[in-house]
Each structure stands twice: as C-alpha cells, then as structure tokens.
Amino acid sequence: MKQTILTVLGTRPEIIKFSPVLPLFDARFEHVLVHTGQHYDENMDRIFFRELKLRQPAYFLNVGSAGIGPGVQLGRMLERLEPILSKVRPDWVAVLGDTNSTLAGALVAAKLNVPIVHFESGCRSFNRDAPEEQNRILVDHLAALLLAPDRQAVAHLRHEGIDRKRVHCIGNTGLDATRRAMRLVRERQLRKFGVRPEAFVLATLHRAESTDDRARLSQIVAGINEVSEMVPVLFPIHPRTVAMLQKHRIRLAQGVHRLEPIGNLDFLALLKNSLFVMSDSGGVQEEAAVVNRPCLVLRDETEWTRLVDAGKNFLTGTNPRGIIRIAGALLRSPSLRLKIRGKKAPLQFGATQKAIRLLLKK
Numbered sequence: 284m285k286q287t288i289l290t291v292l293g294t295r296p297e298i299i300k301f302s303p304v305l306p307l308f309d310a311r312f313e314h315v316l317v318h319t320g321q322h323y324d325e326n327m328d329r330i331f332f333r334e335l336k337l338r339q340p341a342y343f344l345n346v347g348s349a350g351i352g353p354g355v356q357l358g359r360m361l362e363r364l365e366p367i368l369s370k371v372r373p374d375w376v377a378v379l380g381d382t383n384s385t386l387a388g389a390l391v392a393a394k395l396n397v398p399i400v401h402f403e404s405g406c407r408s409f410n411r412d413a414p415e416e417q418n419r420i421l422v423d424h425l426a427a428l429l430l431a432p433d434r435q436a437v438a439h440l441r442h443e444g445i446d447r448k449r450v451h452c453i454g455n456t457g458l459d460a461t462r463r464a465m466r467l468v469r470e471r472q473l474r475k476f477g478v479r480p481e482a483f484v485l486a487t488l489h490r491a492e493s494t495d496d497r498a499r500l501s502q503i504v505a506g507i508n509e510v511s512e513m514v515p516v517l518f519p520i521h522p523r524t525v526a527m528l529q530k531h532r533i534r535l536a537q538g539v540h541r542l543e544p545i546g547n548l549d550f551l552a553l554l555k556n557s558l559f560v561m562s563d564s565g566g567v568q569e570e571a572a573v574v575n576r577p578c579l580v581l582r583d584e585t586e587w588t589r590l591v592d593a594g595k596n597f598l599t600g601t602n603p604r605g606i607i608r609i610a611g612a613l614l615r616s617p618s619l620r621l622k623i624r625g626k627k628a629p630l631q632f633g634a635t636q637k638a639i640r641l642l643l644k645k
Contacts, residue, residue, distance in 0.1 A: 287313040288400075288642070289373040291364065293321030293346070293384030295331055296566045299547055300379055300403070300457040302335040302464070303635040308377070309338065311639060315371050316340040319360050319384040320347055330546040335464065342367055353383060353414060360387035368395050375400050375428075375642065379456070380565075381419035389422040400642060402456055404429035405436025406565070406586035413492050428645065430638055433589055433631065451641055454631030457566055461573040462632060464551055472552035476517065476542075480556040484514050484610070486539075487562040488581065489521035497531045499601050500524075503581050504533050506599075506606030507561060511538030513614050516561075517553060519545045558620065559613055561599075561606070568596055572628040577620065579609055589629045 288308055292301055308314040318328075318340035332339055344363040346356055360383065368376070368391055376392035378385040379402040392399045404423050408416050423429055423440060431437045432455035440450050473480070486507050494500050510516055518535070519542040528535070535541060545553075551570065554560055559577040560567060568587045571578035578596040590596040599605040613620055 285311070285313045286374040286642070287315070287371065288375045288377055289315040289317060289368065289371055289397075290377040291317050291319065291384055291388030292379065293319035293344075293360075294382050295322060295328070295547075296564070297379050297382060297384065298328070298331045298335070298337070299460050299464075299566065300455075301460075302337060303459040304377075304402070304456055304638065305337050307635060307639050311643065315342070315367075315373065317342045317344065317364065317367060317388075319344045319364075319387065321356065321360075321382060321384045322348055334467065334546050334548050336467075357383050357387055360384065361391055364388065364391040365395070368392065368397060373397060377402065378422060379403055381406070381415035381422075383414075383418065385422055386418040389425045393425045398427035398645075399425055400428040400430065400638075401426035402430050402638065403432055404450070405431040405438075405440040407436075407439045408582075408584045408586050410492075410584055413490075415490070428641065430634070430641070432634070433629070435589060451637070453637040453641070454634035455569060456634045456638065457569050458573055458630050458632050459635045461551065461570045464547055465555070465574065468548050468552050468555070472549050473556050475549075476553065478515070478517065478553075478556075481558050482515070483553075483557060484510060484516045485553050485557040485560040485562075486510075486516050486518045487521070487560070487564055487567055488518075488524050490563045490582075491523070493563045493581065493601070494521075494524050494527040497527075497533075500527055500531065501533055502601045502603055503563075503606070504528070504535065506581070506601075506603035506610075507539060508536035509603055509607050510561070510610045510614075511536045513611070514538075514558065515540060517542060517557075519543070519550065519553075559610070561610070569630075571596065572630060575624050575628070577613060577623050579606065581606065593629050594623060594626045595628045 346359045378388040429450045431452045516539045555574040561579040563581045580598045597609045
C-alpha cells in the first residue's frame with residue numbers, strides 16, 4: 284500500500300524548487316498537492332505549472348497577501364489547512380524553505396501529529412529579524428525528516444541540538460529544478476526581450492527586508508540605477524517591489540528596463556545569457572551558479588555562503604558603493620568574468636532522488 288504525502292506550497296520559488304519532486308511524488312505515493320495562494324497571480328502560476336509540466340493542485344486556499352499582515356495570512360492558512368489534513372490523514376506533510384506557507388503546513392501537521400519532511404533544512408542567515416529566518420528555524424525544530432542542502436546546514440542543525448538521526452545532507456532540489464528547466468529553455472525565449480547575449484545585466488528584488496525598509500530600498504535601487512548607466516539592466520519586477528517603489532516615490536533610471544513578472548523558462552533564458560545578475564533571492568543565487576553566471580547578492584548576509592566562499596557569487600551589501608564596486612569590476616574586465624566562470628561551483632545534484640529514497644525507506 285502506498286504512503287500518502289501531502290505537499291504544501293504557496294509561492295513561485297516553492298513551485299520551482301519542488302518541480303522535480305512533485306512528479307515523483309505522483310508516481311511513488313498517493314500525493315495531494317495544496318496551494319495556499321500566498322503569492323498567487325493567476326497568469327503567473329498557470330505559466331509555472333504549465334511550463335514545468337506539473338499537474339494543478341488538488342486544493343487552492345486563496346489566502347492571498349494583498350492588504351493583510353503576516354499574522355492574518357498565517358491564521359487563514361492554518362484555518363484552511365487543518366480540515367484538509369484531517370480529511371486526507373497523510374503519512375507525511377512535505378514543505379520547503381522558509382515561507383509562511385512552509386510554516387503553516389508544518390504547524391498544522393505538528394498539531395495533528397503528522398510527520399513533517401522539510402526540504403532545504405538548516406539554512407541560516409543569522410538575522411533573526413528576517414521573517415524567513417524565523418520560519419525556517421521553527422519548521423526545522425518541528426520536522427521529523429530534515430533534508431539539508433550542504434554540510435554547513437547540517438552543522439547549523441547540530442549546533443541547535445536537533446537529533447542527527449533526523450538530518451540528512453542530500454543537496455538542494457533547486458539545483459535539480461534548474462537543470463531540469465534548462466532542458467526546456469528554447470532560443471526564441473531570449474529573442475522576445477530584444478537583447479543580445481552578454482549585452483545586459485539581470486536584476487530581481489523581492490524580499491521584505493529589501494523592499495519594506497525605505498532607506499534600504501532606496502540604496503539598492505540607487506545601486507541598480509548606477510549600474511544601468513554602464514549597461515542595460517533588465518528588471519522583472521515583483522508586485523511587492525512595485526508597490527513599495529510607488530509608496531516611497533523611488534524612481535528607476537531610464538537604463539533599467541522594467542519587465543512584468545515572467546515565467547521560469549524566460550527567466551533562465553535571460554540569466555544564462557546575461558553578463559551577471561543582481562538579486563536578493565536565495566533561489567537565484569543557486570540558479571546563477573548552475574548556469575555559470577556571477578550573482579551579486581544585494582543583502583548584508585546570505586544563507587548560501589558556500590557559493591560566496593567559492594568565488595562564484597558576491598555579497599555586495601545594500602550600499603550603492605558596494606554594488607557599483609563589484610559590478611564595475613565585472614563590467615570592465617571580461618577576463619575577470621571568464622576567471623569566475625572557470626571556478627568550480629560546489630553544487631550537489633541528485634537531491635530529488637535521494638529524498639524519494641529516504642521517504643520510501645521511512
């Protein structure tokens with residue numbers, strides 16, 4: 284008899300990182316997929332599920348994020364998830380990363396005594412003010428099976444006193460997802476943006492810590508604007524960022540080409556053909572390493588320190604001077620860009636299959 288596994292997700296990064304796992308869940312388990320609607324955009328979510336060849340969720344909770352605080356959002360998720368888990372009675376609840384959807388899935392599962400498997404366990408920025416850090420710590424301490432992406436993450440979990448028998452270092456499904464998606468990318472996806480390979484820089488910005496603080500957002504945008512004076516910057520812009528730019532009357536320079544949110548395949552096509560990317564996203568940091576493009580991390584800290592230590596990514600901070608210093612060096616020196624591309628990235632593929640084997644064994 285097959286085990287039943289219920290997956291909870293709610294944001295586009297979760298869809299992407301779960302994309303190689305979900306088809307195998309469908310094949311090897313009785314699988315129920317729940318979408319909380321945390322960051323739901325009808326057109327974008329449909330594109331992601333269609334492009335990545337994933338079936339639609341069995342349940343959609345329609346929680347949303349517009350005009351509500353994180354406490355209300357989390358409360359709605361808990362209220363709407365509990366009846367589903369009580370009805371399905373799964374053997375496992377699977378969650379990934381550090382979103383409110385991740386925390387909600389773990390909290391409901393824990394209250395109903397359902398074992399939790401947490402993908403991407405043990406990542407730490409050591410910034411306890413960040414909601415993502417709060418979420419990931421709470422979920423790690425609730426989970427029965429913790430799937431860590433690297434040895435640093437394992438060390439963090441052991442330091443926090445988590446039973447090592449519950450922790451397994453398998454790599455990150457986000458790497459498998461990028462490799463899988465790159466096989467679906469087509470040359471025409473670059474042409475639609477009217478750019479030539481290695482003649483532009485890509486930028487993304489979406490984290491609450493980046494956008495909700497006016498001074499921090501103003502500094503980051505100032506850095507992006509200065510880079511755009513040297514090279515065109517393509518900026519697929521997150522709805523949260525749009526709202527905050529409008530609220531604080533922060534303007535993008537003429538050289539920053541604002542794009543509506545785009546699908547994963549279009550984004551990877553741009554990333555692969557960019558000079559480099561500037562981003563505050565954890566997922567983009569790894570995607571950049573897979574397609575071998577430098578990533579300027581627009582934050583003061585990062586969970587993916589191994590990529591910085593390997594010389595593939597660069598922690599710029601949020602001050603424009605730090606952003607310009609590194610971006611300018613990359614733009615002035617093709618040999619430096621080639622040198623960075625020649626460095627080996629510490630990437631561990633195969634996390635998806637390892638996770639499936641562990642769950643079947645349990």
